[in-house]
Structure formats: C-alpha cells, structure tokens
Amino acid sequence: MRRLRILQIFSRYIHFGGEESSVFRIGDALQQNHDVEYFIGSTKEFLGTDIASKIRAPFYAFHNLPIAQRLRKYQEIGNFDLWQIHNVLPALSPSVYQTAIDLKVPVVHYLHNYRMGCANGFFLNHGRPCERCLGGNFWPAFQTACWQNSRLISGFMGVILRRVRSIGTFRKVAAWISISEFQKKKHVEIGIPAERIHKIHHFYESSTPPPPSTPSGDTLFLGRLSQEKGVDLLLRAWAKVKNRNRRLVIAGSGPEESFLKKLASDLNLANVVFTGFLDKEQQASLWSNSSALVVPSIWDEPFGMVVLEAWAKERPIVAYAKGALPELIHHGVNGLLADPFSVEALAKNIQELIDTPDLGPRLGKAGSLRLKDEFNRTLWLSRIESVYEKVVPA
Secondary structure: OOOOEEEEEEOOOOOOOOHHHHHHHHHHHHOOOEEEEEEEEHHHHHHOOOOOHHHHHHHHHHHHHHHHHHHHHHHHOEEEEEEEEEOOOOOOHHHHHHHHHHHHEEEEOOOOOOOHOOOOOOOEEOEEEEEOOOOOOEEEEHHOOOOOOOOOHHHHHHHHHHHHHHHHHHHHHOOOOOHHHHHHHHHHHHHHHHHHHHEOOOOOOOOOOOOOOOOOEEEEOOOOOOHHHOHHHHHHHOOOOOOOOOOOOEEOOOOHHHHHHHHHHHHHHHHHEEEOOOOOHHHHHHHEEEEEEEEOOOOOOOHHHHHHHHHHOOOOOEEEEEOOHHHHHOOOOOEEEEEEOOOHHHHHHHHHHHOOOOOOHHHHHHHHHHHHHOOOOOHHHHHHHHHHHHHHOO
C-alpha cells in the first residue's frame, strides 16, 4: 500500500489514562509505513479557569466552530488521506465528524470505551452495570446523574451523543476499529453496522527482558483508582487471603484514592501499600518484586492493556471474567478468572497462586508466549493496513 498521510485526532481527558497512551503507541507504530500528524484537544484547557470559559464550554461541547475551522485549515495544508479519530468529547465536539463529512475525508474511528451508547462510557451507573441508554435514549442518564454525579452534565452529554447519531456518524464513518470481539458485539447493539466494525486487538512490545520470577513477591494492582476498576473489591478479597507476610501493592491515583485508603484502614490491612502514580521507569521495580497482577474491573473492559504488560514481564493475572478479559486470559493456562463481583472467588484465586508457588511462573510464561504470537506489532500493522486498503482509494 502507498504511504498515507494520516491525521490522528484525540481529545485528552482531565486525567492521563490508558486510552491516551494507546493513541501515541498507535501513532508511533504507524510511522513505519505512513506519515502521521496529531490534532489534540484538552478537556482541562477546554473548561478553562475563568467564568467566560465555563459559560462557553457547554455550547462548544455541542458544536465547536473554532475547532471545525482549524480542522479545515489542517486538511487544506496537510492534504491528509484519512482522519483517525480516537475521542472528540467534550473538547473537540461532534463538529469533528461534521467537518469530515463536509470535506469528504475518510474517517477511521478507534473505539476505546462505550461512549457511543453511554453518557459515561462505562455502562456503569453508580457502581452497577447499566445499559439503559444503549439504544440512543439518554434520558436515564439525566434521571440518574450517572456521570460525575450531575444530572446537568449527564443530560447534556446525552444531548451531545444524540447529535453524534443525528448527523449520521454511525454509517458515515468509513471504518470503526474495535479492540475486542466483545466490544464489537456491544457496538453492533448500540447501532453501528457490523460490517463497518473491524476487530483489531492492541499490541505490546517490551524493550527489556522480563525480570526473574518472584513467586513469593507482592500482589500488584496497576491502574487508575476509579470506581470501574473495582479496587474496593480487591481490598475486601485481600482481607480474606491468608499468609499475611505478603504485600498488596496498589499503584495508581484517581478519584477513589482517599476512599480506598480509608477502606484499607477500616479493614485493618496493614500490609497494603499505596504508591500513587508512577511512571514507566518507576514501575519497573514493582514488576520485579511482584508475583502476580490482579485486574478486578467491574466494568466490561474493552481490552485490558495491563494484561499484555504483565505477560511481557512473565507475570500471571487474576481477573474477573468480564468484558473482553476472557478473550485474553484462558483460565488455568495463562491466568485465573473469577466470577464477576465475587469477593470470595477473587480471594480464592489469589490464594491459589500464593499456595502453589510453581503455578504463577508457569501461567506467566504461557502468557508471554501468547503475547509474542498473537499481540505483536507486525500482526497489528498487517491488520490495520487491511482496513486502510478498504477505506482509501488506491
């Protein structure tokens, strides 16, 4: 295929997360075959600090004319073959889709969550599974204040998402990329034509060899401390695990941090360590000292990049069998799966790794082999190229 000019479009969230990391990892990989540039928005800058910015924000979230004008100029100067959209809400607004439609620029849209059918993108409502808005009626989001505990914010996001649908985005985007089969099926339910959704799993390549196995090491959680990650269930499970000379290390920060620290204290868990946010270099020692990774997510994880990271370190995973995680983790082969939301089942699997020292290294090694065979950069490039060939004229 000829070398394309690709514009990657992404609106940053207030807090850095796995989605933002994926955007730049994808862009770096694409540079091997194509020329990639970025059009980046920022929720923090969008909201601003002055009153005028905050008053203007809701209107710009619905239709951001300055962004549309800038995109037209970008396209005029850059002459891009396609736009690859990752996220436009709220800072960039649905005007991105309308501008692409008007300019007749092919769009490839990467799906990272469930925002097209849910005001908060998680299919969670105050910690409980919820798909009431999946079909496009976002009135329940307003009624229940499911996003940021605000009826106003939840309702307005519903209005914005209705606009996304009303301009024909679902059928006018040339190709949608789902990162798992589970996520693909869910977006078909949301209303995106199945034939336009292409499943392409993420890839992960480590620049360093895996550290030596440490079967008696720490149990590790690595991720954002927010409700959908289920860390409260992990703490309650840890309270049931025997062998108290082990540590549970919780690495990350987020809105649930204070609550989780108090919960650990209330449960008398003296052997739980909260490290706060750590960059990749700081995380290296965590992996070296860890025996296993726990992924206790209560939302339907669309993929689970941290699983690939653990396999790159030859560490086993204990996770809830929810969302796309069973597509990655085969129980008893490269990790252990527990019944969703069950504290007892999660504790049982953690206990099994502690009580069976040779199990963890065996599962971690199997995960490492699967990572190299099925989630490598070469395969990913081949799959994304096949999508571009369908979208961009020869």
